[in-house]
Amino acid sequence: MAQRERGGDRNLESGAQAITGQLGKTIQRLRKAYNLSLSDLSEQSGVAKSIISQIERNETNPTLATVWRLSQALDMSVERVLASSEDAPFVEKLTRADTPILVSEDGLCRLTIIGWIKTVEWLQYYDFHAEPGGELDSDAHQRGAIECLSVLSGTLQVDVAGTVETAKAGETLRYRCDRRHTIRNVGEAPAHAFMVCMMKAAVLD
Incomplete structure (x- = not known):
């Protein structure tokens, strides 16, 4: 009987480790999707930075x-945070409330994260809206990263380290985003675009 109890303890411990392992990956992916550092997440959650780091590892x-x-x-x-990816269905539906939205510093640009959280380290995609005069200023991503901006309506201008190009509805801009880059709505109407960021994909000639 004692042996069975010890075996049960081992099974529980193994299960806990499996849950924690998946939880750590999920927390890390979500944190990176929001561009939060460990310190940022610690401040917002009230959980010690060291504890978050231990959970992720x-x-x-x-x-x-x-x-x-x-x-x-x-x-x-x-x-959703505790859900194991191993048991997740092939078809997944995210409600509006489940979909993260980032807002630019000027409050005029909205970036809806519609990409899969599991691919955030190498592939990200967004639904982008900008009011007239809105500007989204981004720091450099990792070396070799490429961003594709397909304009659905309005007029958007991209400034990559001083190189400027403009696109209207039906046009697409592709540019290096491993340096500081800015997207501006230079038109008189709201602009809408689909954005894909390939974090590790591109090797440029």
Whole structure:
């Protein structure tokens, strides 16, 4: 009987490690999707930076309260954060409430994250809206990264380290985003575009 109990403990421990391992990957992907540092997430969640780091490295089994605080800071439900990718259905639906939205500093640009969270480290895609005069200024991504901006309506201008190009509805701009880059709505009407960022894809001649 004692042996069975010890075996059960081992199974529970293994299960906890599996959950924590998936949780750590999920927390890290979400944090990077929001462009948050460990310090940023710690400040927003109230969870110590060292604890978040341990969770991401699968070195600790967090309490439900900790998971709840991290989920709130990342704007996701606890259920979605805890869900294991191994058991996830092939068809996944995200509601409007589940879809993260980033807003530019001037409040005039909105970047809706519609890409898959699992690919955020190498492929990101967004639905981009900008009011007239709106400007989205971005720091350089990793070396070799390329961004593709397909304009659906309005007129957008891209400035990459001083090189400027403009696109209207039906046109696409592709540019290096491993240097500081800015997207501006230079038209008189709201602009809408689809944006894809390939973080590790491009090798330029």
